[in-house]
Amino acid sequence: MRLDGVWWLEDRLRQQLRPVPFEVPAGTSLIQVRLDYDRSAGAVLDLGCAGPEGFRGWSGGARQEFEVGPGRATPGYLPGEILPGVWHVWLGLHRVPPEGVRYSLEITFSDQTTKVARDLGYHHVRLLERPPARELPTVDGARWYAGDLHAHTEHSDGTLSIRALAELAATVGLDFLAVTDHNTISHYPYLEKQSARSGVTLIPGQEVTTDLGHANVWGSPEWIDFRRPASQWMKQAEKAGALFSVNHPLAGDCAWRHHLTTQPSIAEVWHWSWFDRTWGWPLAWIRRHPAAIIPVGGSDFHEPDGTPASLGEPITWVLAEECTTAALLAGIAAGHTAISATRTGPLVLRCGDQVTTIDADGLILVRPDETRVVVRADSSGRQSFPASQSGMYRLETWRNEVMALCA
Template sequence: MRLDGVWWLEDRLRQQLRTVPFEVPPGTAEIEVRLDYDSSAGAVLDLGCAGPEGFRGWSGGARSSFRIGVHASTPGYLAGEVPPGLWHVWLGLHRVPVEGVRYSLEITFSDKARKVSQDLGYREPDPLERPPKRDLPRVDGRRWFAGDLHAHTQHSDGALSIRGLATLAARTGLDFLAVTDHNTISHYPFLEKQSAVTGVTLIPGQEVTTELGHANVWGSAEWIDFRRPASQWMKQAEKAGGLFSVNHPLAGDCAWRHHLTTQPSIAELWHWSWLDRTWGEPLAWARRHPAGVIPVGGSDFHAPGGTPASLGEPVTWVLADECTVPALLDGIRAGRTAVSAARTGPLLLRCGDELLALDAEGLVLVRPDETRVAVRPDPAGRQLFPASQKGMYRLETWRNEVVALCA
């Protein structure tokens, strides 16, 4: 099947996500879809697919073709039976210039399915070398675990396979990592195995991505339908036992502009794009929520040497009973989080009724009511403060640059 046409700016303004129906004949074992369009003027068309039973994959603007087969599919798409009947290619008119964009869509069918791994071949030698863990106090028998709650793989627009990303996390010294590919859950079946291989707890996640803002959902086995209103994302995530977080609420054209009927309890206040941390708008955004938000951080890592260049910058610390997905999610849900610029360096942790400032010589502790006190640690680099106020504490330099947050 081949379809040629032109999308105009008016088409995008009327309806951004378009569907192209096609019939899959009986006996089909694999579908291949190819999209070609003129991107020279800055046009961007997104790509996805749905079968008779619903969602089968999404790659956004990261790919111009995909395969869906019985045994294996292109990363971002779900493998499995290819039932006959009415299917749809999803075309997202993400950027359409005034002069329009010409496109061509080609769909082919095969009665034979290739058996190719969905996790594109990245292999690392064993054993993995991990840096030593930080010496942090236990709190009521719980331990602090270091992780990154926002990262991407080849299942959306990342450069590394799941194995490659988990290997990098281990070598960075992270205990856990949320794999949050855009608008898909095709990476879920591979996480448990790679957790076992690398020793890093991989949290199943998805970044629900639209032009009005992004949100992370962790721990939900269900695909979150990005076509629905954002308040429904939150309700669906909570009903499925997952957590919902507003991502980088102030990050350029990805800033959060959705309307929510319920206040979000978690927000990615510290995103890699907070380059000038004397800029106080992320803190001001958090203060606009009367009940407060649980602060988390995310590197939004895509590729080594890219932007951001480093996984685990910032690091989110979670106080949990153990380093398992349920325990980590429980810790975040309960607000037992802290965020620091990196795994080493200044850190602020809530330990019961006290705060521990670690490696914070010369910094300033800022309380929720904005009163301040200088940090003068003991020879071991530690100082305790009473944690009598509700809300978020932080460490700053004398120039008001944020270096650590604590829920």
């Protein structure tokens, strides 16, 4: 089956996601889809798929072709039985210039399964010895675990396999890592095995991604439908017992512009795009909300050359009973979080009725009411202060650069 045409800017404004129906004949074992279009003027078309039973995959603008079969599928897509009947290719009109974009969609059926051909540019990551854990205060038997809550793999627009990503997380000393590929859960079946292999707890996540903003959902066993209003993402996550976080609310063209009927309880305040931390806009954003928002951080990692950010920069620390997905998500939901620029850098932690600073001598502790005190650490590199105020504490340099914060 082949379809040729032109998408116009008016088409995008009327309906951004375009389902293209096609009939799958009985006996089909493999569906192959290829999208070609003219990118010369900056056009971007997204790609996805749905079967008679619902969602079967999404690769956005990261790929122009995919295969779906009973035993395996292109990363980002779900393998499984190929039911006869009406299927849909999802075409997302992400960027359409005024002069339009010509496209060609080709769909091929086969009654024989083949290996999925792909060139994903794998990077070899050697598993090294894990760096020693930091000696941090415990709170009623719970301890602080270091992790990154935002990372991508080959299942969306990242370059690493899940195995390579988990190995990299171990080498940089992470205890946990949320794998949050865009608009898909095709990576879920591989997380448990690679968690056991690497010693890093891989949290199942998905970055619900649209033109008006992105959100992370951690721990949901089901796919979150990005076609619905953002408030329904929150409700679906809550119903599934998962956590919902607004991602990089102030970050260029992917800043958060969705309307929500209720305030989110968690936000990715510290994102790689906060590259100049003397800028106060993330702090201003979080303070404008009438109720406290639990701050988290995420590198938004895509590839190992540090573009746009290195894995684990920033680090989110979670106080939890154990390093399991359930315990970590419970710690986040309870507001037991802290963020630091790096795993070994200055740190501020809320520990019961005290706030403890670590490796922060000469920095400034800023209380929730914006009163300030200079940190003068003892021989252990620590100093504790009464945690008499609710809200976010942070560490700054004398030049007002934020170095760490805690809920």
